[in-house]
Amino acid sequence: MNERHTISILLENAAGALSRVSGLFSARAYNIESLAVAPTEDPTVSRLTVVTSGSPQIIEQITKQLNKLVDVIKLVDLNEGPHISRELMLVKVRAASPDHRAEVKRLADIFKAEVVDITDISFTLELTGSPQRLDDFVEAVGVRHVMEMARSGVLGLLKGSKALKA
Amino acid sequence: MTERLRGAEIFVRALADEGVEFLFGYPGGSVLHIYDEIFKQDKFKHILVRHEQGATHAADGYARSTGKPGVVLVTSGPGATNCVTGIATAYMDSIPMVVFTGQVSTALIGNDAFQEVDCIGITRPCVKHNFLVERVEDLAATIKKAFFVATTGRPGPVVVDIPKDVTANVAEYSYPATVEMRSYKPNLKGHPGQIKRAAQLLATAKKPMIYTGGGVVLDNAAAELTQFARLLGFPVTNTLMGLGAYPGTDPQFIGMLGMHGTYEANMAMHHCDVLCAIGARFDDRVTGDLAKFCPEAKIIHIDIDPASIAKNVPVDVPIVGSVGHVLRDLIEVLQTSGVAAVKRESDAWWQQINEWRALDCLRFDKTSDKIKPQGVIQQLYKATDGDAYITSDVGQHQMWAAQFYPFDKPRRWINSGGLGTMGFGMPAAMGVQLAFPDATVACVTGEASFVMCVQELSTCLQYGLPIKIVSLNNRYMGMVRQWQEFFYDRRYSHSYMESLPDFVKLAEAFGHVGMRIEKPGDVEGAFKEAFAMKNRLVLMDFITDQTENVYPMIAAGKGQHEMHLAPEQAAAPAERELA
Numbered sequence A: 001m002n003e004r005h006t007i008s009i010l011l012e013n014a015a016g017a018l019s020r021v022s023g024l025f026s027a028r029a030y031n032i033e034s035l036a037v038a039p040t041e042d043p044t045v046s047r048l049t050v051v052t053s054g055s056p057q058i059i060e061q062i063t064k065q066l067n068k069l070v071d072v073i074k075l076v077d078l079n080e081g082p083h084i085s086r087e088l089m090l091v092k093v094r095a096a097s098p099d100h101r102a103e104v105k106r107l108a109d110i111f112k113a114e115v116v117d118i119t120d121i122s123f124t125l126e127l128t129g130s131p132q133r134l135d136d137f138v139e140a141v142g143v144r145h146v147m148e149m150a151r152s153g154v155l156g157l158l159k160g161s162k163a164l165k166a
Numbered sequence B: 001m002t003e004r005l006r007g008a009e010i011f012v013r014a015l016a017d018e019g020v021e022f023l024f025g026y027p028g029g030s031v032l033h034i035y036d037e038i039f040k041q042d043k044f045k046h047i048l049v050r051h052e053q054g055a056t057h058a059a060d061g062y063a064r065s066t067g068k069p070g071v072v073l074v075t076s077g078p079g080a081t082n083c084v085t086g087i088a089t090a091y092m093d094s095i096p097m098v099v100f101t102g103q104v105s106t107a108l109i110g111n112d113a114f115q116e117v118d119c120i121g122i123t124r125p126c127v128k129h130n131f132l133v134e135r136v137e138d139l140a141a142t143i144k145k146a147f148f149v150a151t152t153g154r155p156g157p158v159v160v161d162i163p164k165d166v167t168a169n170v171a172e173y174s175y176p177a178t179v180e181m182r183s184y185k186p187n188l189k190g191h192p193g194q195i196k197r198a199a200q201l202l203a204t205a206k207k208p209m210i211y212t213g214g215g216v217v218l219d220n221a222a223a224e225l226t227q228f229a230r231l232l233g234f235p236v237t238n239t240l241m242g243l244g245a246y247p248g249t250d251p252q253f254i255g256m257l258g259m260h261g262t263y264e265a266n267m268a269m270h271h272c273d274v275l276c277a278i279g280a281r282f283d284d285r286v287t288g289d290l291a292k293f294c295p296e297a298k299i300i301h302i303d304i305d306p307a308s309i310a311k312n313v314p315v316d317v318p319i320v321g322s323v324g325h326v327l328r329d330l331i332e333v334l335q336t337s338g339v340a341a342v343k344r345e346s347d348a349w350w351q352q353i354n355e356w357r358a359l360d361c362l363r364f365d366k367t368s369d370k371i372k373p374q375g376v377i378q379q380l381y382k383a384t385d386g387d388a389y390i391t392s393d394v395g396q397h398q399m400w401a402a403q404f405y406p407f408d409k410p411r412r413w414i415n416s417g418g419l420g421t422m423g424f425g426m427p428a429a430m431g432v433q434l435a436f437p438d439a440t441v442a443c444v445t446g447e448a449s450f451v452m453c454v455q456e457l458s459t460c461l462q463y464g465l466p467i468k469i470v471s472l473n474n475r476y477m478g479m480v481r482q483w484q485e486f487f488y489d490r491r492y493s494h495s496y497m498e499s500l501p502d503f504v505k506l507a508e509a510f511g512h513v514g515m516r517i518e519k520p521g522d523v524e525g526a527f528k529e530a531f532a533m534k535n536r537l538v539l540m541d542f543i544t545d546q547t548e549n550v551y552p553m554i555a556a557g558k559g560q561h562e563m564h565l566a567p568e569q570a571a572a573p574a575e576r577e578l579a
């Protein structure tokens, strides 16, 4: 049975470090559903969040192989405990007629999406939430009205006062 | 006290401070500053190879035989790409090696400059780690880190890519005494609770097996393994990479396991109830069909690399730690808990194993008028008192060497197990002979493998390396031919080696001694003659029976109990005729 896991990784902020992670996934034929990376409060450390899927045995291998990379400082499989995960989406929706424009605005209100850009025929909306919530919003708006979209990939942290530190 | 030095000077000083004895290399534009400094120093010896692949294999052979890291220096571009096979070879067998590659100057990187390749990108999947040195200030510390990473934990090759301007720029030099890397802290001690659980499981075993691999050799833990196995009286099998970690002539040793392992080793694996795997990785050539692997066994797995544990086979008692540390702790627990004393007699199990053994699965025809390759290896064993360093290439000859030359000591059997690199044997033997100038070093090879790095015969002459090359010349890529015989209805597609050179003349052309041996009766005398030439490289071209196959054999995808035996032992002997 395949499971989806979110793995959060502290990585040396060094040239080529990201390619070691992505190269590992392709070399060993592991799935990447999303991958997000940026520096942290400590500029020598990047935090990378990867969403992957596989059997429990594969997930275990993924965490072990990641840990083996010399540039990986620490990692946590967020699915091993309570955690928060969020994703950011920017989506440009075509809406020209007054009725349609009102409908899109109403949906944006319901989903607490922010309008960040407007033209005569479109809205660009910003929405944060669980990946499922973003999917739900796109479905509610209607895929055929989506002109383009960009998603950040999932970010996650452990719940509670425990923290992953370098 | 610090001094200000150019990068190239820092490089040679750092290698000297690291205690490097030999640097295997080949010059070119991007490393000429370094070569100039090598010219001026006498702390380490540079060995000029004839192809960069040879440098990596020679460094690898040095590392496998000594346990110290092998060191390589090559130029950018083609120099670096020529190393890739050797780096991957070392990576698959976890061999400590540091490979320095030249790179175009930092200002030119990314410009498709002359002899530029993305060495870091090309080597990334086959190194333990690699570094691009962007500033001369980082050079000494990076070299220190490279040796640290290569030699600790599960060892492996590390590449350090050095742009030319870094070797020209000036920085203060001091070689760090220690390294601290927050992201790399290998764990040596095994978990005490797990070690106790392992001891308890061993105590319950009725049909135990000890299965060990290259990890025991790499961790210099042969003595601990021998003590552990003798304490318990359990049967021991080694992988191809683990041979010599337990004495091959000891009655408790039941042979190599796996695709061409002994009948008794594979049958004992299949039927055992407790399997103690030590520094081995359950490779597909060992396990055969995983669904049929050790169906009755509870498994203990000791390994320094957590990722090796439960990768292919579920494990009941995983123990992460260095093999030597864990075995020492385990022996102590066994001794204090009294398990050791109880377990000495597993008589019914030994009786069963001895029945399997009695089949004599490595039997071969000793009356043939053709030279049998197995017989050549047996004669080699006799001629060297079983005490030589044996390197090999890849193919049938490799398997026969592993089967018919029992190794009593670790680091004596040097072959490319994981990658299976033809061309490895002779350059690897150079590294061994340099490390042990007075030792007997023989390279068992096939006529196809041998020519893949044949140019290194010049290197052997230049440095006076008296290697004995034992070529089992069957005029075939024998291992390929064997598979074609078994699995492709004897369609010998491109496995016959036509237009072979005259190997005697070839050896002579390179300044060495060549011998051709065509009759079984001449084998023993030829070895006597060759080994008497203490200071000469001798290439022995044994014209062997072309039809010979390696037995026993587990076909890919079969279980360990589903072995093919030699035709004279199997029910229906196969008719074989060849070109």
Ligand SMILES: Cc1ncc(C[n+]2csc(CCOP(=O)(O)OP(=O)(O)O)c2C)c(N)n1
Binding pocket: B393, B394, B395, B396, B397, B398, B420, B421, B422, B423, B445, B446, B447, B448, B449, B450, B472, B474, B476, B477, B478, B479, B480
């Ligand atoms: C570089 C490389 N290319 C191809 C192979 C595939 N291969 C494995 S064994 C073998 C034949 C080796 O022939 P030879 O060296 O004559 O040894 P023999 O099997 O006859 O003893 C080949 C081609 C390999 N292992 N390595």
